[in-house]
Amino acid sequence: MIDREDRFVPVTPQLAFRVALVGVVAVTIFALIFFRLWFLQVLSGDQFLATANDNRVRDVRIPAPRGDIVDRQGRTLVDNRISSAVVIEPEKLPPPGRERTALYRRLGRVLTMPPKKIRKEIKDQRAVLPYSDVTLKNDVSQVVYSYIYERQTDFPGVKAQTVFLRSYPRKLLGAQLFGTVGEISPDELKQSKFRGVNQGTIVGKSGVEYTYDRYLRGKDGARRIYIDALGRTKNRGPELPPDQGKQVRLSIDLDLQKAGQEAMEKVGVLAEAGPGAVKRGAFVAMDPTNGEVLAMGSYPSFDPNVFAKPVKPGLFKKLNSNEFGAPLVNRAINGAYPTGSTFKAITAIAALQSGLITPETIINDGGSLKVGNITFNNDNNVAYGPIAVRKALQVSSDVFFYTLGVQANGEGGDIIQTWAKRLGVGRATGIDLPGEFKGLVPTPAWRDRLFKRKLTDRPWSIGDNVNFAVGQGDLQATPLQMAVAYSTIANGGKVVRPHLGRRVEDGAGRALQEIEPGSARRVSIDEGNRRAVLDGLRAAAGEPGGTSADVFKGFGREVMGKTGTAERPGQANQSWYVAYAPDARRPIVTAVTVEQGGYGAEAAAPATRYILAEWFGLKKSFVKGESKTT
């Protein structure tokens, strides 16, 4: 045996192998760790850096006040009201326990709010918007404001703060136009219209507030807060002040709007919704040359100020109920009705343009017309004898237009329907308000389709076209559509796109951007035909025997207008009047309808006179007509 001490072997092969093995394992693990670090720090470092910043930065929103809405002369229609709110800063509250409970109880007495509700409110709001202050009660009285403001030591963590609430100083006036505001909903947050809007923002929910929300909304300010892992504020960063929303100027004329409301009240429509709101109505006044809406109203109306704060469910239900008059509905664009004889102007244009008649074609009005085995009568069975289109419009001869209905039914292409659509009936007008109704122009194909699906009891018949020719039957048109159709006849073929928004302005009323309503469609109408129809309408409002001549007696200005009396199953007749008052500078087209208002000359025509008198600066008087024609 060899002495080990002599044969010095620093390391046995086995140990060397094992040490080498450990070395290999160590190198492998180091390599693994380096790869991991490379991945974390170099390849995905940006991402982690962003996450780290998200971790500690909280941006607290400072809501921007919304822009004002003003009328065409700059008079305020909607603005903001400074109001007092009681706000909690949760981090400054006393620690949970006896002290905090006592504070809640004290505060509850001041605000007449149970302490339990205070606790719940704070918890709920904090869950939705952490790091923000909690608004406990909005719009508190000056007394409560001063009480809390002067006793800050008694109310640690509670502050009385001024906030902006949407204010509608005109109350009932044009409520449906301006619309309402409310906190953005989860669904709206996903829509492209509200891209970039923060949760909790007050946005337009209806009307102009909705359409022009983009301008009115403004830009929220922000206060940056740096926090630590426990969510405590470490320090407050820079503050970005909020930017008030832009002012939107409408084409609405406040005086005309007021006159419209007065006119509606005069014919028995309640201005404010209530259980007695049986008569309901709407009016539109529009510039026929460019589609600017000068006034638009729907009654009964409501006070939109109730929507500046969260609405109680009971009130909301009431505002939507029919017994109450459904005041949220804007009947000028959402009321789709048969229009009665006001439609005859459209039938006349259709018949003239398609060559069915000329302005001189005589049709004998014998007081009734037998179609198949049904007899269609004039109202009161008056017979007007042989008349042409002018006279037919003046006296509102049903038989004349029944006859056109019969003749048009034979012709291919649904002449009257085609022209009704061309002139803007039964299709969206494109007004800058949300939720406009399209209405309905009944065609043979439409009714036959319904019949095939067993949704109606009979297919299209000639009688349908006879009814349609005088604005009865299945026709559904909105007052605004009638105004557009008459405007088109008045201006010679330009189908204007009605709009309320004129321009976007800064707070001082300087124009920032003109609002373009979009281009108008054109239809070509023969000048002679157009003259004939307008002459008929002028005679109707201005010559003896005209259906609304007695209403406009002594008015002192040229008016071309047509009464309408729509028969509605199960209720009194609906009164209609659509008029065009030519003027070199301020032409105007109006459409007025009063549900259960009786004959056209009884309600709608007198209301129209009242509105037009305001527009032209004439003496506003209410003259009720005697004509009992449709």
Add this chain to the structure above:
Amino acid sequence: MPPPVSPTPIRSVDQLTEPRRPSFTTPLDPLLTLAILGLCACSLLTLVGATKEDISDAPYYYVYRQGAYAAIGIVLMVLLSRFDYSRLRELRYGLYAIMMVSIVAVIGAGSTTRGSKRAFELPFFNFQPSELGKLLLILALAAFVVGRIRRGNDRDTTARTMLLALVPAMIVIAQPDLGSGLVYIAIAVALLFFAGISWKQFAALFALGAMAIVIVLIAAPAMGVEVLKPYQVDRLTAFLNPSDDPAKQGYQQSQARIAIGAGQRAGRGDEATQTRNNFLPEHHTDFIFAVVGETYGFIGVAVVLSLFALLIWRCMRILTMAKNLYGVLIAGGVLSMVAFQVFVNVGMNVGIMPITGVTLPLMSYGGSSVLVTLMALGLVQSVYVQGRKNASAKGRVLVD
């Protein structure tokens, strides 16, 4: 043709013939010393930034203390390196007894922090017996293995060694200090490995270990027996899917990963908000590596890891220079202790290992950990010094 497997030859276990010479003049291993000093410096530098805002009145509280621990530890290291470690072999029973008594006593008399009893509260610092136990276990167990290995019965040696390690390991795990317990087991396995136990035994150990894990993590809870505390099981399994519940067990790890990633190439310096704003928990102890990652970036962690690699390599090298098997095993034990803690701690910081509460040697704040690690490295220095002296006595030159 590989040589037949034989037990590791015993080389000069008792150097009775060696003339006693004063070893005070032999220098320390320069590279190992460099790595140690470098890591201590890194630790202090990192703590300056990481703990500045932890105690509002004393921004350098942790730095001063860590500095003091490191200074005392380095003195201890130098002192230990001047003595011949071989003499400790005779004290093995005493060392083992001290270890057992101290880790049992702490359960009875230690102070409670966050539900665990790990430390004795001494003036100026909390002494953790489980940390010192690592060193004592290396010394006692290595001596035991040296004695057993000559008998040639591998299976017997393996079983007894593992038993001697598992008993204190289980007590420590019950404190509960899972990390240290695992270090004990790692040390025992490493000692057997460097002592030359046959592969067959390791295969058996591996199988037993796998079975134990299955029983502890899956079978026992299913039967309603709680071997580990639920939070320990959660920690061990959370790394598998850290985003599972980021608010709970995965939280620490996901915050550590965010911190490291946010450091990018060159670090965020004073902008290290994950650390400064307390998003990263335990940032001066268990997650100090993530602090390095956030504050100094890839460059910083590369420096720290390089220093550890240097340290581990020197331990391996010194192991092969030892004058006797006891020296081999001491160096091997310390090597395994340091390497295991580095890999497990860094692995947990970067999210590829479970959270086990293992500290990063020399870097993590903590008196017991720093002192014990430096003392252990002092012993490795002693192995180096003795190895050189032995070689020169025989007229041979040892290549570093």
